[in-house]
Amino acid sequence: MIYFYHDGLSVTRLTNNGDVQLLPKSDTLIAQLFEVATRYPDENIIWVHESIAGNFDVENLRSKFKDNNYMLSLGDIKNQFLVPEIGYVTDGPFIAVSEKVIYPTWLMQDTAGMVAAAVINQFDVANYKNVSLEYFLTSVARIGQPQGLFCYHIPWEQPSTPLTPKNTRALFKFVVQHYKRSWSLLLFFFLFRYENLFAFYSFSKAQSNSKFKIEFKIPKLKTSFFEIKNFDYDVVIPTMGRRDYLKDVLIDLSKQDNLPSKVVVVEQNSDQNSRSELNYIDNSDWPFIIDHCFTHQTGACNARNIALEKVNATWVLLFDDDVRIDKDFISSIAKSINETDVKAMTFACLQEGERESRKAYLQWENFGSGCSVVHKETIRNCKFDMVLEHGYGEDSDFGMQLRNLGYDVIYAPQIHMDHLKAPIGGFRSTFEFKWQNDAIQPKPSPHILYHRRKNFTREQLKGYKITLFFKFYFDQSIKNPFTYFNYFKKAWKKSLYWSNLLAQDATN
Template sequence: MIIVYHNNKHVVKVTSKDNEDLLHNSNARIATVITELALQYPESKIVWCNENYQNYLNLEAVRESFHHNKMMLSYNPNHTDFLGRKIGYIDQSPFIKINKHVTYPTWQMSSLAGAIHAKVLIEINQKIRPDSNFNYYLNSVAKICMPLGLLCYSERKLFTQDISLKVPQKYSNFTLFRFVKQHYRIRWTFLLFLNLMVFEFRFPFLALIYSWFFKNRNNENISLDKISTFSSLKTTHSETIDIIIPTIGRKKYLYDFLKDLSKQTHLPNNVIIVEQNTLPKSVSELDYLVSEVWPFKIKHTFTNQAGACNARNMALKEVESEWLFFADDDIRIEENFIESSFSFIAKYKSKVMTFNCLQKNQKTINKEIFQWVSFGSGCSIVKKEVVQDMSFDLKYEFGFGEDGDFGMQIRNKGHDIFYFPAPQILHLKAPIGGFRTKPDLAWNKDKVKPKPSPTVILYKILHETKEQMNGYQTILFFKYYSRQSVKNPIKYFFKFHKEWRQSLYWANELINKA
């Protein structure tokens, strides 16, 4: 382990894990120094720390939290990070609003304290420019490499105690526009400008023009595949697994999936089925659960209450095994799916995984294992300890957003969600099953129909920043225009805002009823 202490402009001291002073170029940029150190010590973790906080640096936490080479950690106790709150106008991901009290996935890095492996710095050497602003460089590395499989976290354990910044942070529109131009598609610079104009009555023309002097940094030549991801965490688990399946009116599709489960090389212990049928005095149609012999225990619950959130919550109470597979009733898997899943779990020591779930003839777009922006309630394997005190929020029932909300509950408990491109799941996208009635939502009878769904706004109120909400409103305004009948832009503007306000009203009503 190599520790680099700096004053935000230059490196002031470099030591080894044995506290031995190491030579360095005191006139070079901080990013250049850590790269040179990585080339000298290619098997080392490179740790950085602002000299004002070196007495609080927790090197033991680096050893514990940095459990494989394809990781990047940092911590900034301030509520707002380097780029400021305005980045939310063009980034709708869960990586913007960081929970500073837990280990939280994000590409927003800080120069106060952090760590990265030398092998990553060697791979990006001469591919990502070593900026004079160390904060900019760290954020650039994380933003570019996170989709390539670099696991990036805000790690509160990097400091031995809670600290506060001695110098208030300053935020620059020039830096923000430059970052957006270099790490997002070109159109986002214009959308950022538009949002600042509409929501803050600011007109940063110079910052917009300045950004056009910089090229996009997303580099297809960067590959982190050769860097080891074998985790040093010592964990023990039984690899027992239960399957959760909510179903309604899809008898044949469920049967085919149960047959897939019965042929698994690693069999589940329990298959927990919650069957729904809203017809009065109805009974189960799943006769094969009893008439056939299955190599696992089937826990079958029949209910007249419809709703996937309620069904999954009922199933969660029946879980006995150490792991659970959230599954849809219209998916198909290969016979080695569960066995292969556990091999990836053992390698990454991950506790939450969402798997590549494709329809027929769809092609895999994301081929790397990386930190996922959502959660799939029909294609994920989760360790029971993560969700044993959690539930799907019934406020989202029959709406949109329950998957995203459940994922945010997981992240805010300090757990990450990985996307695994393999093993794959085939999603048949079966037609809607029988026995369904149109849900009687509170806003169904409104003269002005809410747009978007109030549950979408509910998610954004609960889990995103004000800037992310406003940025989403701008995007929806343009996307929705071509899909609706009012083509007069002035009439459309007033219509859209009426629908948005109606959605906002009902979202707050859902919150108040909790």
């Protein structure tokens, strides 16, 4: 284990398992880190700023570094050099970082952290001249995360000041080197519009840079963390009007080498005079318990919440009623959990003709409410948000709940299931919302805006509003830009109004 102490400008101390090492001879902090990574290619490196060297729990940091595909940093996220402005040009869950739990994000800090030398050695020191250590670490995470690097922020409870000064030149340079160039123009607009900042010099200076194109490979990992000898799991399936499709799902589960302890089926039919059409549940012999609940209340959120109250097993498999799986599907899940030691995992749910070419486990921006497995401890304080019933975003919201409780969502692309997209049944029945007959329809959907206001940052919401403004322009009939501008303001205001009412319903 290499300890790399620095003062923000240069390395100050270097130890290897407690033994003092010769300091690197390079003249910049970034080059010194590269020199150390080259000298000790098979070691893990902990970087520590001298200002906190005697004031943080290094064992806590090391305990969270599970394998060589991990990258951790510790600090006050508000002091990170890209925060909060990077939210204007970055969508997704990795920017709204929780300060209470370990949280998945590529926003690294130079306060303290840990990474494998084999990760650093895949980058070129020549690309990082005249940048800070925090810039480099964040670049590594930003490039590595979509290719299989697991990046996390660890909260720092001690009061602190930014160790890396914030400046717009670094912000624009980072955007140009890691995003499409057009995003730097949008960022210039956002800073002028919302921050009263005319950053033309920083914007123009950054244009001399090019976007990084680095193919990242995951270093050699452990074969497994532990062995699950008996993968104990229950299955949750909401269903509506898909009698035959659901039966096929149950048959597929019955063919698994490792059978579920229980399958919870929540059948829905809004017709008050209707009865269950799933007679085969009681008339057939199944190799597992089927807990069948029938309700006249429709909605996937309610159905899944009912089912989650009924599960008892260590693991919970969330399914749709129109999927098909191979006989080794459950064995593949157990193997993946052994290899990753995670508590929430989403699989590749493929429609006809789709293929998944990715192989590495990934930190996932989404969550599949019909193609995931979660540990029972994750759902103790998680429910599908009933405000989003019959709308959109309930699965993404559930994923955000998991992350804010300290559980990352990992995507396993090598585990496949077929999604038939059944032409009958499901939740296609029309639901009339209160705003359905308004002369000006809300844009975006109030459910989407509710979800974004609940889970994303102020800057992300403003960035989303502007990008939606441009995207929607080409999908609607008003082509006069001034007329469209006025229309969009009214449509956004309508969505804001209804999303506020949805939020009020959530607290009542």
